[in-house]
Amino acid sequence: EAGVAQSPRYKIIEKRQSVAFWCNPISGHATLYWYQQILGQGPKLLIQFQNNGVVDDSQLPKDRFSAERLKGVDSTLKIQPAKLEDSAVYLCASSLVRQTRTQYFGPGTRLLVL
Amino acid sequence: TQLLEQSPQFLSIQEGENLTVYCNSSSVFSSLQWYRQEPGEGPVLLVTVVTGGEVKKLKRLTFQFGDARKDSSLHITAAQPGDTGLYLCAGARDSGNTPLVFGKGTRLSVIA
Incomplete structure (x- = not known):
């Protein structure tokens, strides 16, 4: 079974630029999560989708971050404009609807904002 | 506010040694996970x-959930280089x- 796919794996941008990350969850997983993991910290949930609807986005900085999952499968996370403190690993995870405590993580996208 | 405190933050040991890492909170969790x-x-x-007091074993790893469901520990017996990594605990409030x-x-x- 293929795991959660993310791209790109690495991205370096300058502050105030825009960046987008892509995630393809495990087939059949209706629930998708985006986490931000700053160096030395544990993952922090940014947004949770069930199919194409948002379940929780309370910790998403909505002035600069946006995410969508239009067809209920792939998802994109965008930062516009980026700040230095956005440097982190952005992890995507997915789970079955009835097993939201069993999340499968992708390898992450490592973002460096200069 | 950090709801889950893990200790130690860093641990470097020789192959074959035993170790325990801890995950503590003042909050009650319905379940707790280790990654x-x-x-x-x-x-x-x-x-x-x-379940409070639950103990689970995964080969050389032993996981325990505190009776009050506020804390957990991970014990590794005879550690191997392949055990190297970042161990995260995660709690679910409900x-x-x-x-x-x-x-x-x-x-x-x-x-x-």
Whole structure:
């Protein structure tokens, strides 16, 4: 079974630029999560989708971050404009609807904002 | 506010030694999970504990959930270099869809 796919794996941008990350969850997983993991910290949930609807986005900085999952499968996370403190690993995870405590993580996208 | 405190933050041991890492909170969790994360990879779920006092074993790893469901420990027997990684605990406040809360992790290095 293929795991959660993310791209790109690495991205370096300058502050105030825009960046987008892509995630393809495990087939059949209706629930998708985006986490931000700053160096030395544990993952922090940014947004949770069930199919194409948002379940929780309370910790998403909505002035600069946006995410969508239009067809209920792939998802994109965008930062516009980026700040230095956005440097982190952005992890995507997915789970079955009835097993939201069993999340499968992708390898992450490592973002460096200069 | 960090709801889950993990200790120690860093641990470097020789191959064959035993170790215990801790995950503590003042809050009660309906379940608690342990993950291992290797460099350049996402966290991988090791175990979920749901009952106070529960003990689960996974080969050389022993996980325990505190009786009051506020804390947990992970004990590794005869550590091997392959155990090297970041060990994260994550708690669920209820059995619904509320987000998992992650600790900062314990970074373990096992030296051959």
